[in-house]
Ligand SMILES: C[S@+](CC[C@H](N)C(=O)[O-])C[C@H]1O[C@@H](n2cnc3c(N)ncnc32)[C@H](O)[C@@H]1O
Ligand SMILES: C[S@@+](CC[C@H](N)C(=O)[O-])C[C@H]1O[C@@H](n2cnc3c(N)ncnc32)[C@H](O)[C@@H]1O
């Protein structure tokens with residue numbers, strides 16, 4: 001089974017509410033050529049681990065800063081970027097994503113310094129997507145222009161909700177008006193390259209109010225929407241509130257209806273679903289996230305960041321799943337001592353890599369095409385791996401799964417059941433690989 005997929009995968013894999021169907025994205029803007037040596041390029045993820053407060057639902061790796069150590073954080077992020085780029089020996093970085101935590105708490109000069117470091121160690125095209133996640137507070141908004149000048153060309157704005165009561169309940173540090181103003185300013189700077197995150201299935205939320213809320217958002221937003229169903233995460237305040245009966249999540253059929261409405265509203269506004277949680281208009285898909293779903297290499301820098309790359313700089317030939325130390329102070333110490341804070345390295349052998357390619361690739365509405373699969377599995381073709389099994393045939397016959405000349409993919413109905421389809425595919429893959437020794 002998949003042991004190494006990172007938090008984001010786990011969190012957003014579950015389409016519990018028959019969440020995800022929609023139109024087709026026709027053109028693949030993120031296609032790599034067959035001749036590309038995949039170990040020579042990677043995307044870069046940079047984690048800023050601090051937030052001003054803890055949102056009640058969030059269990060991402062984030063800390064409330066005790067003191068202002070942003071200067072030292074910048075130095076260490078720069079140092080670790082250098083070390084890991086050297087270790088990976090990639091010649092080209094195809095996209096950069098500053099996530100968190102709240103990376104819009106970082107000084108724009110930190111972003112500039114990291115991007116300069118990347119450019120010194122590898123080629124970073126002017127056209128490469130450079131995303132920064134922004135909490136839509138007045139402080140975040142006031143820095144957008146400086147981030148833009150530092151090299152950011154895409155903003156991902158954590159709107160979450162346009163209902164002020166809900167924002168307070170969720171522990172957010174901004175109002176709905178501030179969110180709309182931040183979207184406007186981000187669109188002025190990066191037209192066509194602004195994404196919003198919005199969550200539904202919130203306590204006390206009704207379908208009617210969700211419809212109105214999404215409609216307001218769709219009238220103001222740009223060309224990319226990430227739509228998440230609020231997940232109850234163990235260890236969060238919201239989890240406790242629900243356990244103690246102080247809050248309750250909407251029933252499953254209510255959230256399913258919320259999704260149905262969202263889907264049709266998004267479609268009316270010209271958005272096409274291209275992944276389990278993501279919708280784009282004018283083909284404004286997230287290149288960085290596409291590189292995860294396509295099983296490309298990525299380097300993860302900063303506390304708790306995940307990476308997948310071959311450490312060619314030390315003679316490695318096998319891709320590794322790498323995780324950086326979670327706790328910022330410990331991570332800082334490690335980076336100062338040895339240039340990086342890698343806590344865990346796991347070699348991904350052939351089967352494990354294929355498992356990841358499968359799990360990630362099936363999230364895309366386009367699924368896994370034959371070329372994509374053959375890059376990782378030249379010997380065992382898609383038809384050979386999945387076309388002969390009785391269990392897989394049942395999924396094909398039921399219409400949940402499609403395997404044809406184009407690709408292996410979920411149907412719209414099937415995508416909603418991805419969690420239950422994947423185990424069958426994984427078992428079949430394991431069987432086929434083991435049989436072939
Ligand atoms: C799942 S949300 C997606 C946000 C938004 N929808 C977008 O794509 O612009 C992104 C979050 O996932 C986490 N994340 C993404 N890539 C990561 C990586 N390589 N290592 C660790 N965490 C990562 C970070 O917490 C980041 O804030
Ligand atoms: C880790 S946050 C980082 C971005 C930024 N700090 C923010 O909150 O806007 C990335 C995204 O993950 C989503 N997210 C976090 N916790 C979630 C949960 N429990 N259920 C669903 N989505 C969640 C939110 O939509 C959020 O925008």
Ligand code: SF4
Pocket residue numbers: 050051053054055058059060062100101102135158
């Ligand atoms: S949702 Fe964003 S701002 Fe809120 S605690 Fe999580 S990372 Fe921080």
